[in-house]
Amino acid sequence: MDIKTVGVVGAGTMGSGIAQVLAFSGHSVLLHDTNKELIDRGVKSIEKSLGKFLAKERITQQQHDAALANIIRAEQLESLKDVDFVIEAVFEDLAVKTGVFKTLDSLCPPSTVFASNTSSISITKLAAQTNRPDRFIGMHFMNPVPIMKLVELIRGIATSDETFSVTKELAEKLGKTPVEVNDAPGFVSNRVLMPMINEAVFALYEGVGTVDAIDTVMKLGMNHPMGPLALADLIGLDVCLSILNVLYEGFGDPKYRPCPLLRKMVDAGYLGRKSGKGFYEY
Secondary structure (H helix, E strand, C coil): CCCCCCEEEEEEHHHHHHHHHHCCCCCCCEEECCHHHHHHHHHHHHHHHHHHHHCCCCCCCCHHHHHHHCCCEEECCCCCCCCCCEECCCCEEEECCHHHHHHHHHHHCCCHHHHHHHHCCHHHHCCCCCCCCCHHHEEEECCCCCCCCCEEEEECCCCCHHHHHHHHHHHHHCCEEEEEEEECCCCHHHHHHHHHHHHHHHHHHCCCHHHHHHHHHHHHCCCCHHHHCHHHHHHHHHHHHHHHHHHHHCCCCCCHCCCCHHHHHHCCCEEHHCCCCCCCCC
């Protein structure tokens, strides 16, 4: 299957990053969100990112211009009815994602492959809401998408070998390294990462160390490029909480219980970089 046109649903940080790498690799990208302002913001983010690559001479002016020319603003979800492949990157909420896929399922031909960029929600559960569970897969990109090489490819219980092969080939065309994992809460990445972040929040909550102390220990002692609390701010504390809730509910294991401090900060609107305040101020 030759993937030429890709629909990206969600023009936030992840969606715009995914749209950028698709457009740069020569795909025609229809970028959709709930209103024009959000789409425009996503396109501006792409322009800024490509501009940085251009300034550093990592891409040419021709590549920069061609990538931007490949992005089409799609204000209506109906505009995606003829795409070959769809990548969903909306908020990490089962009901929201289900609504998107049910609508797309009624619009797109049976040949269209559906992929979710979910970081923790069951691919099997999402796929079951459509009439194409065999053509449904998880495609979990890492943030920032234009920089990070990894893409987790998550097989649902009904994902076909053909769908997996097509998706793997697409990921490789984007210059990514696809890694196959099976459907389980948090997959591999967040099943390992989120308990570490949560434990760092508990260490702060219990007064074991300051924000700076905890992050410095992990950076200098464990050779992590970024401390877990700074990373939580980058991901979004609301996203971290949502993933931990999926892990906690999915496994029924108290080791995944979100720290009360994390819940309190999300309740206060301290979501990290996107709100200007989290464990750090921005």
